[in-house]
Amino acid sequence: MHGQIISRILLSATFLASVVIGANVTAQTAPSAPGQARGSQNHAAVEQNPACQKIMQEMPTPVVVCSGLAARGTELALRALEEGAVEVITKPKVGVRDFLHESAVTLVDAVWSASQAHVRPRPVMAAVPRLTADAVLPRKARSQVAGAPNGVIAVGASTGGTEALRVFLTAMPSDCPPIVIVQHMPEGFTRAFAERLNKECTIEVEEARDGSRLQTGKALIAAGNRHMVVNRSGEGLFVQILDGPLVSRHRPSVDVLFRSVAVSVGAKAVGVIMTGMGDDGAQGLGEMNEAGAATIAQDEASCIVFGMPKEAIARGAVNLVVPLERIASAALNVQNGWAGRKEELQKR
Numbered sequence: 001m002h003g004q005i006i007s008r009i010l011l012s013a014t015f016l017a018s019v020v021i022g023a024n025v026t027a028q029t030a031p032s033a034p035g036q037a038r039g040s041q042n043h044a045a046v047e048q049n050p051a052c053q054k055i056m057q058e059m060p061t062p063v064v065v066c067s068g069l070a071a072r073g074t075e076l077a078l079r080a081l082e083e084g085a086v087e088v089i090t091k092p093k094v095g096v097r098d099f100l101h102e103s104a105v106t107l108v109d110a111v112w113s114a115s116q117a118h119v120r121p122r123p124v125m126a127a128v129p130r131l132t133a134d135a136v137l138p139r140k141a142r143s144q145v146a147g148a149p150n151g152v153i154a155v156g157a158s159t160g161g162t163e164a165l166r167v168f169l170t171a172m173p174s175d176c177p178p179i180v181i182v183q184h185m186p187e188g189f190t191r192a193f194a195e196r197l198n199k200e201c202t203i204e205v206e207e208a209r210d211g212s213r214l215q216t217g218k219a220l221i222a223a224g225n226r227h228m229v230v231n232r233s234g235e236g237l238f239v240q241i242l243d244g245p246l247v248s249r250h251r252p253s254v255d256v257l258f259r260s261v262a263v264s265v266g267a268k269a270v271g272v273i274m275t276g277m278g279d280d281g282a283q284g285l286g287e288m289n290e291a292g293a294a295t296i297a298q299d300e301a302s303c304i305v306f307g308m309p310k311e312a313i314a315r316g317a318v319n320l321v322v323p324l325e326r327i328a329s330a331a332l333n334v335q336n337g338w339a340g341r342k343e344e345l346q347k348r
Contacts, residue, residue, distance in 0.1 A: 156254030158276025160304025171328035178214035229260035258284025267292030
């Protein structure tokens with residue numbers, strides 16, 4: 001029945017455009033003509049299968065995407081348009097039959113408009129390799145724990161991180177351990193962000209510069225579009241700002257920062273991973289954990305996007321999962337506990 005309805009709609013549009021339908025719709029496809037109704041058992045055809053991309057490469061055809069997951073402005077809709085779709089129609093959360101009957105005019109207009117579009121073949125783009133921290137900072141066999149200074153708190157955040165960092169940093173006392181932060185943010189925004197936090201916090205907050213030294217009561221935020229690593233100089237620590245490729249799809253990368261802290265500070269560090277999309281920081285937090293550092297993740301309930309913490313937890317890289325408002329106290333408690341074991345650690 002659904003296939004017959006789709007066929008009638010497409011016939012009224014003279015088979016001049018292709019409709020990609022997702023969200024559990026199975027449609028009968030017309031013969032290999034320029035216009036087709038394409039069905040999918042996946043939740044979204046263009047999300048699970050690069051249908052638009054394939055159509056544009058093999059047989060350039062105007063495409064209309066119809067999916068419950070492709071509302072205007074969503075990542076899926078934008079991706080479909082980038083791959084060559086002419087129009088995106090949102091499928092309401094009602095029965096397919098009712099939707100097709102009620103929205104026949106809209107769908108016909110979209111398909112008819114698409115049939116007037118002039119499309120060209122799109123070249124196959126080479127896949128961009130997904131790089132790890134090895135691309136910027138090769139992993140060393142063991143961390144330099146002996147002689148390291150009295151602790152560092154390393155923090156990584158992305159989507160929702162600006163507010164999470166505000167909550168975290170305003171809770172820090174003036175005598176807190178040095179803090180280094182990677183917040184995924186475009187170049188030019190991090191300095192203003194740091195300056196705003198500096199006005200709100202008891203501690204100092206600055207955008208990191210090459211050679212900036214880690215100090216008690218100070219937080220350094222990595223500059224946008226540059227990687228930041230922590231290095232040792234005798235008993236002291238300083239940051240180095242590096243160019244380099246995207247790591248875990250980001251620059252600055254949390255993985256790069258965490259790896260450097262694992263090497264330079266080892267068991268005397270605390271790693272914190274906060275709200276954010278993707279998995280940047282999960283590998284690095286695991287390396288900090290292997291080096292003996294305490295590792296903390298923001299819990300799902302307080303995250304804007306439970307992506308980075310979720311991935312770190314799934315990899316076994318996290319010692320403690322706490323709500324946002326308790327992360328600062330948890331990190332400080334770990335550091336205080338380490339201070340009580342300082343003599344024991346120094347003998348190792």
